[in-house]
Amino acid sequence: MSNTKVLPLLEADGQGVVPCCPPLTERPMTADEAETAARMFKALGDPVRLRLFSAVASHEGGEACVCDISDVGVSQPTVSHHLKKLKEAGLLTSERRGTWVYYRVEPSVLAAMGRLLVGAQAAA
Amino acid sequence: MSNTKVLPLLEADGQGVVPCCPPLTERPMTADEAETAARMFKALGDPVRLRLFSAVASHEGGEACVCDISDVGVSQPTVSHHLKKLKEAGLLTSERRGTWVYYRVEPSVLAAMGRLLVGAQAAA
């Protein structure tokens, strides 16, 4: 049960995903919408997680082995802990391939968060 | 010293502001960049704050009186506390006009955060 989890900000709709919420500027968010969206912002609200996320996102092919990105100044268990958080927030997925575990970003989530901030734009 | 504070994600450059960091996907963020950007994400990482922010951002003219937005299910001191946090994060500015205090969004900050997520796009 690693990647089977539902992505908080998005909801599967058969073959794709749809954003959870309208742009912040469109109308006041409801409590539920805020709850959902805040989970993602919160996940990126830690410097270490942000670096990890950026490292994965900017890595070749949008995926990276833990061993490639764990140089962020905290202990290995802490890295693991943060990666888990990012996964739970729906920002990353992980897959084990042999010895190493690879994390990759969910591109549509990035686009959805972007839309949340700046409104409708070319994305996804 | 209410609005004189420097905006974390942006830096004044004479007449405008420039983004603090490149898009997340461009390259791994440095520790400093992450520290800066995480502050903003963190500010939006609470449901109540997100609702307050959205309420201000979606309000007419991009500004709202506290009295207009304080219906988010927490006590009034808590609202004030969260608005302060948003202000400290550089997402809002406040101004007192007579009896009421008005909060408004910093539009360029929204655009900057959007760019951080989705890369260079039509913004601002």
Added chain:
DNA sequence: CCGCTGGTTCGACATATGTCAACATAGATG
């Protein structure tokens, strides 16, 4: 000047969070 209404600040407190060391697990390799 007094009280009223809108907002902020303070103090207290329960809970969440980030961190590490120690232990556990998964493959690879001898």
Added chain:
DNA sequence: CATCTATGTTGACATATGTCGAACCAGCGG
């Protein structure tokens, strides 16, 4: 199987965070 490397999980702990009630400050209307 023994063991080594790469990751994840657990338990403990210090600190940060969200929340409230009470006290406090700012205009406004008598």
